[in-house]
Amino acid sequence: MREFAMSHAFRLAAPVVRFTSYDSASPVLGRIGPLETRIARSRLEVRAAQALRYRVFYQEMRAKASPLQRVRRLDSDQFDRLCDHLLVIDTSLPGTVTEQIVGTYRLLRQEMLPAGASFYTAQEFDISTLVARHPDKRFLELGRSCVLKDYRSKRTVELLWQGIWSYVLNHRIDVLFGCASFSGTDPRALELPLSFLRENARPPQEWQVTALPARRVPLGEGGSCADARRALAAMPPLLKGYLRLGGHVGDGAVVDMQFGTTDVLIVLPVANISERYVSHYGSDAGRFAA
Template sequence: MPELHKGRYRVRPALGEDDLRAAQRLRWLCFIGDRHGMDDPDARDADAHDALCRHLLIEDSRSGQLAGCFRLLDLESGADIDSSYSAQHYDLERLRAFPAAMIEIGRFCVHPAHSGSDILRTAWAALTRHVDAAGAGLLFGCSSFPGTDAAGYEDAFAMLRDCHQAPPRWLPRMRAPEVVRFPPPPRRPDASRARATMPPLLRSYLTMGGWVSDHAVMDRALGTIHVFTGMEVSAIPSSRARALRLLAG
């Protein structure tokens, strides 16, 4: 994937171990260090899936600072779904029938010193190029809610339950040992509070027709609550698809 420049930021692939370590360091800072006020210059977030993925770095063109990062896992079809990170947390047997190429997006994070909205737009520009080049039919991943206290997310989870449930033919089933069930009806979500507590990447998915699992899972090692998220490329509204391709151009 070639470099992409958008205003202040550029996206480029990680080119070696130093780049990968920088991404792992930023991931630790965003998911663990910054949330808990910890400072450990040697700490990194790393797992076995790093070796399977391509890693993309989002850099500030002015300072050269690493402002964000994410990783991509390309799958030829749903038959390969068990090799994904998400399959550790969800039973994705139903998605094995998905006939087209798939891309798992993971570990998206933004340095606390940078604007998330500008970086998110830059990331979507790079993703759009990659989706078109790969001919992917589905984007998916685990959207991460910060922390491990589900009590703050009742409105978000209720809105996901009511408005954004996966089609039955793709709906993930339970696998994780610690599951967070969405609030049962008749709880009605406060829409503004729900949107305010959703991760920005998840909100982007949902505005393009994305869908989610019917439950969340607890990841205490990473300090997050994951919600499986999928988006069929063919279901993206045509106006939004045109806007993404203009952004990627």
Template structure:
């Protein structure tokens, strides 16, 4: 059972249908949808981050345990061909539907969220954390330096590289020839993806154009054993 409190925020695991409904309502508001509930919700552990002062829900995400044999049942597998990861031997977890209330922007929220994620990963013995990392909007021109940076430094190992499955994709690794402007790239990189990358994360060589969610997203994986030791200590300090 996940539960931790750090400063102004506390993280806990959803325990009731009302908790899950609150997470779905926050997701819908953050993603600009009328509703945001799907069949995957019933198979996930939902993590809620509340502001201690008024118990307001400010962040949520969900975790789905998987193995190589079941990765085709993941949310990400709707958009990416993941058969290469079917040979992955260790435990996996898909982290999805991550959102932070835009009216509660505070870097401490993300720190507490990653602390809760670390607690879950450690308790379950997870070896690969993965999910879809989203850029707002579907215009690729806004993110060319970010994509060039992903191509130059952060592509998945060939043995795990997802193949194209979605009907609309931007094959940035094949198309881009530019040298990334590092400052512009990091300014346009989504905060969640930036954190994945600081942990040694890697991404697909293409982005999915998701018109329904009005996002571009890349498959993102983090091998827990490859996280830099200093970063692990920071995460576990929050988780503890």
């Protein structure tokens, strides 16, 4: 189950002409015991994150790799060079830092996109109209979230969110968005949780986003969600986490045959994040600060 994955492979609307510039002194954003989180400091660290993604998405979760991916054993695309890569590092492991990376999240700020290019989620959802409705807002796309199986614990997730919250504050982000995935490609088998999302997580009009017409499947077949408890139990932890933070779910879902998933779009205005979670991580992202 792709619990810790949000999005997949996308094409650019225009050629990529810029690359991430790495800060070799990028600070540690949080620490719990031997685990710490920070932004990748080098191309080697990004490559290690890509190898981790391949291990989780293609070897564990059985996504369909291209011949090139099978040879390189990397999950990579053209967007990697535009993004900042948030890492979780277990400093107690032997070897170099690249051998200690146990989790990663890919962060794409709106201003990092070249002229004429779209967010990668635009392959599945109509992101452009959302952005156009809010020209005064700063958008951050979250994607490629994954954690090694042995590290899928509350403290690892808390560290990832510590890093994201620090990043949001540092870059004055107003809106977070990205895909969350259900395992399976038959929306009928997901009728209960999809119906729950349709009834309980739809956004107000200003934050509405629709799946692309050619790919859209409904959030449930229109029937009422008969068992909210079972519906929530059937949802990936990542999705439930976004809902608890105050996230909305866009209109429609998209089936991704390559990854064997059914994807929904999460939109999370930073202003929606409840005071409970702001207090938990600190209004200055200081709770787990190094």
